[in-house]
Amino acid sequence: MGYKEIYQRYTQSILAGTLKPGEKVPSIRVLAEDLGVAKKTVEAAYDILIGEGYLVSRGARGTIVNPELFIKKQPAETPQLVLEDKSLKQIIDLRDNKGYFRLGIPSLDEFPYKKWLLLSGKAIRAMRPEEMLNPPIMGHPPLRQAIANYLNISRGLNCKAEQIFITSGYKSSIALILQTLSVQNDKCIFEDPGYFFGQKLLKRIVHNLHYVPVDAQGLNVDYLLQHHHDAKFVITSPAHHSPLAVALSLPRRQQLLQWAVQTKAWVIEDDYDGEFHYTKKVIPALKSQDTDDRVIYVGTFSKTIMPSMRVSYIVMPTELIGKFKETGEIIETSQPLLPQKILTLFLSEGHFFKHLKKMRALYQQRRMMVYSALETVYPGLFAYEHTDGGMHIVVFLKQGVQDVQLAELWNSFNLQVFPLSSWYSQKNKRYGLVIGYTNIQSEQEAIAALSLAYKDTMALLKLGAE
């Protein structure tokens, strides 16, 4: 490589705006070593760049891109991001757009940031050189232990640290389980309605996918036994169904576990927000009732701490630990160590329990605020089937089936609600809105937000606005 090429690389990057005025560039010696050329070659290129005013040398403080350069903005040449799957695009937009009533986001205003910062510092200072290698594939052992302790006490499980596999979220947990245990044509059952990202994932990775309806008692296990007795996997959210928010009844739990034992099927329990219950009646994890190790439990810290940390976990049946380890070593990358260490401190020093207690009280209040605001602004429009727990509510349209249009309308006013009917895969649907309440700070705020869409809502549903 000659000096001309180096010169061209710099001018191109600077004019394209990728290398910005004021940014530091490598020293002559370092760049020469990096490119494998003589120092003289780089020196010649830098001399011209400095001479023409692209770079400025500041002696011992290094060379930078001329801070006084004015780079005219190029007409946008950014590659266009086109998503062909329109329903996926809608979901992602709703998930990522700012606004009221967002779904499944922990209360951001009440997170103990100071404590988290303190523990982060502590975890960083405790990092040892040998911890810069690949972290263990199944997770940081002290975190696996802390999670097992928590699950045994809070969710009634009876698991050992060795059964915990740390993953980076629901999708990675489900994919890892299916990659470990399923063979080509195994029948897999998902709930209808069911978690939209679950549907999308399963449609893509499972060839033999079927749905079982959910009613007021949760997954319809009679229907499962009648139509899909031969299934190998059932993926379900028994403590707090997503999205209907109902709990799987005790008789159905027993029926489901019995079937799994008899047919050697696996029940994958998605306990995504089971920590949040507001009455005295704590809904137990299905895994806590599973004496034959047929339930594979999937949990997450996305709801209890923060989604951006990307830490979740699987509780593996004891006999399968080796299989999971093998698959994990092939298809997974281990999770970053530092967040796991911070989380370990958060759990083992008792902050997690305190945080959950505080959030339960807060969410219960916020939930009531939203119910009450809905009744104030839209009296008689929705039917409520008061369920307990979780981080969202479902309100059903008393009349009509226009939940998609209604949600679109509300979204245009920054109310990020989901239409219930779009969570169904089969024809038999219910119509309503799925509404998150965790970040609503007062009833007045909820009323003001809901009122924004009042006139248009009345017009859409052809009801007389007062």
Ligand SMILES: Cc1ncc(COP(=O)(O)O)c(C=O)c1O
């Ligand atoms: C039904 C359901 N399961 C699982 C999750 C957890 O997702 P993750 O751990 O990937 O953040 C969520 C989060 O929104 C959810 O709604």
